[in-house]
Amino acid sequence: MSEKGRGTAPEFDLMHFTPYxxxxxxxxxxDGLARQYRTRFGISVPEWRVLVHLTxxxxxxxxxxxxxxxxxxxxxxxxxxxxxxxxxIAKRINDKDRRLVQLALTPKGEELMSKLLPLAIAFQAEIExxxxxxxxxxxxxxxxxxxxxx
Amino acid sequence: MSEKGRGTAPEFDLMHFTPYxxxxxxxxxxDGLARQYRTRFGISVPEWRVLVHLTxxxxxxxxxxxxxxxxxxxxxxxxxxxxxxxxxIAKRINDKDRRLVQLALTPKGEELMSKLLPLAIAFQAEIExxxxxxxxxxxxxxxxxxxxxx
DNA sequence: TTGACTTCATTGCAAATGCAACGAATATTG
DNA sequence: CAATATTCGTTGCATTTGCAATGAAGTCAA
Numbered sequence: 605m606s607e608k609g610r611g612t613a614p615e616f617d618l619m620h621f622t623p624y625x626x627x628x629x630x631x632x633x634x635d636g637l638a639r640q641y642r643t644r645f646g647i648s649v650p651e652w653r654v655l656v657h658l659t660x661x662x663x664x665x666x667x668x669x670x671x672x673x674x675x676x677x678x679x680x681x682x683x684x685x686x687x688x689x690x691x692x693i694a695k696r697i698n699d700k701d702r703r704l705v706q707l708a709l710t711p712k713g714e715e716l717m718s719k720l721l722p723l724a725i726a727f728q729a730e731i732e733x734x735x736x737x738x739x740x741x742x743x744x745x746x747x748x749x750x751x752x753x754x
Numbered sequence: 755m756s757e758k759g760r761g762t763a764p765e766f767d768l769m770h771f772t773p774y775x776x777x778x779x780x781x782x783x784x785d786g787l788a789r790q791y792r793t794r795f796g797i798s799v800p801e802w803r804v805l806v807h808l809t810x811x812x813x814x815x816x817x818x819x820x821x822x823x824x825x826x827x828x829x830x831x832x833x834x835x836x837x838x839x840x841x842x843i844a845k846r847i848n849d850k851d852r853r854l855v856q857l858a859l860t861p862k863g864e865e866l867m868s869k870l871l872p873l874a875i876a877f878q879a880e881i882e883x884x885x886x887x888x889x890x891x892x893x894x895x896x897x898x899x900x901x902x903x904x
Numbered sequence: 905t906t907g908a909c910t911t912c913a914t915t916g917c918a919a920a921t922g923c924a925a926c927g928a929a930t931a932t933t934g
Numbered sequence: 935c936a937a938t939a940t941t942c943g944t945t946g947c948a949t950t951t952g953c954a955a956t957g958a959a960g961t962c963a964a
Binding site for chain 1: 941942943945
């Protein structure tokens with residue numbers, strides 16, 4: 605009771621710490637698909653995010669992606685460069701604002717996505733099935749977390 | 755309808771893709787606390803995890819931490835080295851099995867944790883409050899994800 | 905006891921990351 | 935219009951990461 609006073613650590617268990625749990629769960633969830641993308645197609649997660657965004661948003665700048673896809677602009681820029689080198693996307697300078705770089709899928713990139721997307725869709729279905737009735741609860745909570753102003 | 759066949763991307767929205775959502779939510783959640791730990795105490799997330807584990811598990815080897823805390827052993831090893839350099843933990847070779855390195859908090863490390871833990875506890879409370887009735891749903895789903903065999 | 909196998913922690917190396925700085929282009933202000 | 939400030943994308947640099955390889959220590963079986 606009269607313990608030093610210092611060194612008396614409060615009760616705390618990492619295993620019940622939500623930031624930790626969420627991080628580990630997210631890693632575990634992403635890993636399976638990420639590994640497939642990497643080994644079968646040579647695509648990293650940042651590259652995958654750029655590709656997806658380009659798939660349903662025609663011409664997009666690096667800045668657009670930075671904002672919508674939760675990645676630093678340098679990360680986006682480098683992912684885009686790798687994708688360009690691999691021939692999956694093309695960069696073009698925007699005529700109206702020559703600071704902007706317009707990114708767009710090449711035919712080869714579209715072909716790649718026609719293979720990647722079905723995998724992702726199946727993966728999502730798998731997750732929802734696995735989670736069963738807890739899925740909605742998860743999604744609602746995430747929505748709340750992502751929606752926070754801050 | 756008779757579109758090329760290639761280039762016809764299936765419907766898919768990254769913003770509703772659970773692995774992505776979970777990753778972004780986890781990052782957002784961790785960031786606030788991680789920034790505090792970094793700027794105010796010079797502690798990184800891997801270091802923080804090692805410290806927490808040492809706090810309620812006396813003498814622990816690198817391997818123990820690797821298994822329980824979801825980090826690669828090299829990551830654990832380097833985090834431990836940095837913590838040792840900073841004087842927060844001590845390494846000692848296990849007499850019974852001299853391959854093992856026993857890690858333990860120093861008094862300075864305990865003092866540090868007596869500052870860090872209250873922050874974490876308050877942070878957790880904040881999260882639970884912010885999430886309100888959606889917290890349980892989140893926690894159940896994470897439990898399910900983390901509990902999966904594989 | 906010896907030799908082959910396994911386990912543990914560290915380290916080397918190439919790649920990825922975050923951040924700040926930069927140059928080029930545009931916007932804004934006086 | 936000129937001068938200043940801001941935005942955009944890239945790059946340099948130091949740090950971190952993941953993975954494989956290493957060496958030291960222990961285990962097991964013949």
